[in-house]
Amino acid sequence: MAPKVLVVGSGGVGGIAALALTKNGKSETTLVVRSDYDKVIKDGYTVHSVTYGDIENWRPKHVSKSVQDAAKEFGPFDYVVVTTKNIPDGAMTCEDIIRPAVSSNTTIVLIQNGIGIEKPMIEQFPNSVVLSGISLIGSSNINCVIENLHKDHILLSPFNNPNVSKELAEEKLHEFASIYQNEDKKVNEIVLESDSRRSRWEKLIYNAVLNTTCAMTGLDVNRCQMNGSNATLFGPAMDEVLAIAASDGVVLGPESKQKFLHIGDGLFYSPSMLIDVQKDQLMELEIILGNPLKIARENGVSAPILSLLYQLLKMKQFKIRESKGLVKVDESQFKGKNSDEYPEIFAACNKNGQ
Amino acid sequence: MAPKVLVVGSGGVGGIAALALTKNGKSETTLVVRSDYDKVIKDGYTVHSVTYGDIENWRPKHVSKSVQDAAKEFGPFDYVVVTTKNIPDGAMTCEDIIRPAVSSNTTIVLIQNGIGIEKPMIEQFPNSVVLSGISLIGSSNINCVIENLHKDHILLSPFNNPNVSKELAEEKLHEFASIYQNEDKKVNEIVLESDSRRSRWEKLIYNAVLNTTCAMTGLDVNRCQMNGSNATLFGPAMDEVLAIAASDGVVLGPESKQKFLHIGDGLFYSPSMLIDVQKDQLMELEIILGNPLKIARENGVSAPILSLLYQLLKMKQFKIRESKGLVKVDESQFKGKNSDEYPEIFAACNKNGQ
Numbered sequence: 001m002a003p004k005v006l007v008v009g010s011g012g013v014g015g016i017a018a019l020a021l022t023k024n025g026k027s028e029t030t031l032v033v034r035s036d037y038d039k040v041i042k043d044g045y046t047v048h049s050v051t052y053g054d055i056e057n058w059r060p061k062h063v064s065k066s067v068q069d070a071a072k073e074f075g076p077f078d079y080v081v082v083t084t085k086n087i088p089d090g091a092m093t094c095e096d097i098i099r100p101a102v103s104s105n106t107t108i109v110l111i112q113n114g115i116g117i118e119k120p121m122i123e124q125f126p127n128s129v130v131l132s133g134i135s136l137i138g139s140s141n142i143n144c145v146i147e148n149l150h151k152d153h154i155l156l157s158p159f160n161n162p163n164v165s166k167e168l169a170e171e172k173l174h175e176f177a178s179i180y181q182n183e184d185k186k187v188n189e190i191v192l193e194s195d196s197r198r199s200r201w202e203k204l205i206y207n208a209v210l211n212t213t214c215a216m217t218g219l220d221v222n223r224c225q226m227n228g229s230n231a232t233l234f235g236p237a238m239d240e241v242l243a244i245a246a247s248d249g250v251v252l253g254p255e256s257k258q259k260f261l262h263i264g265d266g267l268f269y270s271p272s273m274l275i276d277v278q279k280d281q282l283m284e285l286e287i288i289l290g291n292p293l294k295i296a297r298e299n300g301v302s303a304p305i306l307s308l309l310y311q312l313l314k315m316k317q318f319k320i321r322e323s324k325g326l327v328k329v330d331e332s333q334f335k336g337k338n339s340d341e342y343p344e345i346f347a348a349c350n351k352n353g354q
Numbered sequence: 355m356a357p358k359v360l361v362v363g364s365g366g367v368g369g370i371a372a373l374a375l376t377k378n379g380k381s382e383t384t385l386v387v388r389s390d391y392d393k394v395i396k397d398g399y400t401v402h403s404v405t406y407g408d409i410e411n412w413r414p415k416h417v418s419k420s421v422q423d424a425a426k427e428f429g430p431f432d433y434v435v436v437t438t439k440n441i442p443d444g445a446m447t448c449e450d451i452i453r454p455a456v457s458s459n460t461t462i463v464l465i466q467n468g469i470g471i472e473k474p475m476i477e478q479f480p481n482s483v484v485l486s487g488i489s490l491i492g493s494s495n496i497n498c499v500i501e502n503l504h505k506d507h508i509l510l511s512p513f514n515n516p517n518v519s520k521e522l523a524e525e526k527l528h529e530f531a532s533i534y535q536n537e538d539k540k541v542n543e544i545v546l547e548s549d550s551r552r553s554r555w556e557k558l559i560y561n562a563v564l565n566t567t568c569a570m571t572g573l574d575v576n577r578c579q580m581n582g583s584n585a586t587l588f589g590p591a592m593d594e595v596l597a598i599a600a601s602d603g604v605v606l607g608p609e610s611k612q613k614f615l616h617i618g619d620g621l622f623y624s625p626s627m628l629i630d631v632q633k634d635q636l637m638e639l640e641i642i643l644g645n646p647l648k649i650a651r652e653n654g655v656s657a658p659i660l661s662l663l664y665q666l667l668k669m670k671q672f673k674i675r676e677s678k679g680l681v682k683v684d685e686s687q688f689k690g691k692n693s694d695e696y697p698e699i700f701a702a703c704n705k706n707g708q
Contacts, residue, residue, distance in 0.1 A: 213666070213669075216570065216666050216669075216670075217666055217669035217670050217672075217673065218669075218670060218673045219669050219670075219672060219673055222685075222688060222693065222696065223669070223672065223673075223676075223683065224669055225693040225694075225696040225697075226672075226683070226688075226696045226697060226699075226700040227665075227668060227669050227672055227697070228696075228697045229665070229669070230693055230694050230696075231694070232665060233662070233665055261693065261694075262692065262693055264693075265688075265690075265691065265692060265693045266688055266689040266690055266691065268685050268688075304658055304659075305658075305662060308587070308659060308662050308663075309662075311581075311583070311586060311587050312567070312570050312571055312666070314581060315567075315570075315571035315572075315573050315577070315578055315581050315583070316570075316571050316572060316573075318571075318573065318577065318580075318581055319571065319572045319573055319577075322577075329577065329580070331576075331622050334576060334580075334619075334620055334622075335620040336620055337619065337620065338616065338619060339576065339579040339584055339615065339616055339618075339619045340584050340585070340615075342576065342579040342580045342582075342584075343579075343580060343581070343582045345580075346580040
């Protein structure tokens with residue numbers, strides 16, 4: 001029987017993942033579609049993809065309105081592919097989002113950015129194989145129109161879960177690769193890696209530095225560079241990422257830094273966190289800066305620029321969280337109190353908020 | 355003959371200054387009112403002032419639509435009082451704004467925030483006495499309604515201008531104090547100081563740290579403090595201000611730091627730069643961070659937190675400047691170029707920008 005795959009997250013990456021799996025025909029794919037459910041059931045998606053061509057009214061085999069519904073209607077799942085944003089300080093952790101669809105035999109595939117994203121997964125689902133997917137696709141899904149600009153290209157590797165055998169992890173890695181990989185590697189390409197850390201730290205050079213600065217300043221990468229930030233901010237902050245990565249066993253050379261300093265030359269591109277801020281959406285702050293800075297602290301690596309960026313962005317995130325009702329500020333609780341004690345007063349008022 | 359005074363800047367501070375001078379009756383006051391000119395000529399201001407009471411339809415003796423008009427109609431002026439925001443990277447420097455009203459005998463009174471604001475004034479008007487005014491009034495002027503919450507209280511001192519004699523500076527200092535000071539010190543209070551630097555550096559503890567952080571994060575001071583910023587950001591950044599001040603000969607003790615860490619406890623107050631950002635208005639960035647950091651560099655004082663805040667705010671200011679047409683970005687000029695060279699390419703395209 002073909003493996004059952006649930007794709008959670010129907011943005012640009014999730015939509016293309018569901019399409020790739022469906023096209024390849026080696027698995028039975030269910031996609032969770034929340035707000036656009038009725039539209040997708042009725043008309044499907046319009047796809048403009050350099051990888052898979054132009055398709056009208058496309059729908060994966062199964063579509064469910066929630067993870068709960070998917071588990072009831074089309075489970076149990078052999079694979080749960082997570083392509084949502086990863087925002088531990090948001091309304092719901094990724095662990096809680098996928099929980100209804102995870103059984104003891106489920107392999108979890110995290111096609112997401114960031115460092116340390118496997119830790120809470122393994123903590124919550126200790127017997128699951130957890131795979132790392134790093135998508136190098138440029139893809140968006142706006143009003144059920146999926147636009148995919150680059151070839152679908154995924155770096156796939158096992159995360160280290162001490163509770164499962166290496167053999168099992170390898171088996172799942174290869175099985176998932178085989179159900180995703182088209183027979184013609186010119187179409188899409190799954191690249192297997194033995195360890196995700198190098199690729200993740202490398203991608204973090206971009207995300208921890210350019211993405212965060214743009215979110216703070218409201219400028220795209222190139223406009224930051226007009227203000228001299230390659231020399232005064234981006235470069236020194238990237239050196240901090242390289243130092244933390246090295247303390248985690250991943251040595252990235254200066255060519256990695258040069259690559260990301262120039263990756264957007266001339267493109268006037270707005271990175272995801274900037275778009276999040278512009279749309280008053282939560283940012284993937286903890287997995288992009290919070291977790292790497294925890295590693296820096298554990299390993300005694302100094303990272304003053306990233307630390308200040310993190311503090312400022314945490315406050316910016318606080319504003320977005322407050323606007324979404326995720327934290328509440330009862331100003332009357334703070335009257336007459338010493339501001340040194342505000343964090344404790346705030347924590348007492350928001351037992352679930354940070 | 356009564357000295358002629360021109361007040362430039364009709365915000366909360368300028369409106370109250372014109373009122374104080376008028377009420378005291380020892381000078382002939384002209385106020386420059388740009389956008390509200392017709393309204394003020396017709397109806398005057400509504401004043402709600404703890405200092406001067408509630409007044410309807412108040413107008414100073416003379417009102418002019420521009421500094422040029424004022425100079426023609428009511429000059430030459432003995433005093434030009436500058437209460438505008440001080441934004442050297444804005445549409446017009448303060449020097450250029452007041453130039454039409456400054457003659458060789460004019461004393462310039464800068465009732466403005468910041469460090470180093472006298473330098474370009476003395477450079478442009480080498481023979482003028484330049485006085486420092488630090489206003490401790492809480493005052494706003496919105497749609498010709500002036501709300502003044504605290505007693506009108508000004509710290510007045512001479513700036514050091516090597517081209518004018520100390521005697522002349524002292525004479526002007528006392529004359530200006532006498533035309534502003536009400537006979538009853540309970541009404542308003544001009545406090546004379548021999549040097550402005552101590553008071554300016556002290557006020558900068560607030561402005562360089564709390565004001566800037568709020569502008570970056572979008573949070574008021576108290577919400578920043580809920581995120582622990584007293585310990586992790588405000589305190590360490592204030593230490594940097596104290597170190598730069600000390601290198602400039604002003605030793606401020608830890609009690610100054612404690613005072614400003616707690617000055618807003620319980621008030622949920624949005625500082626001026628935050629309001630500027632919210633209104634897409636230019637910030638007083640150069641006089642609040644740029645100039646102090648120049649002094650830090652000259653004196654070899656390390657200020658990593660303030661430096662990064664400055665860089666980030668400079669980019670935020672860039673965005674505001676671009677939205678106002680003060681700088682232009684022709685994206686086509688940057689295509690195919692190395693981003694390390696963007697500052698030069700940008701400078702070449704914006705010879706008057708920056």
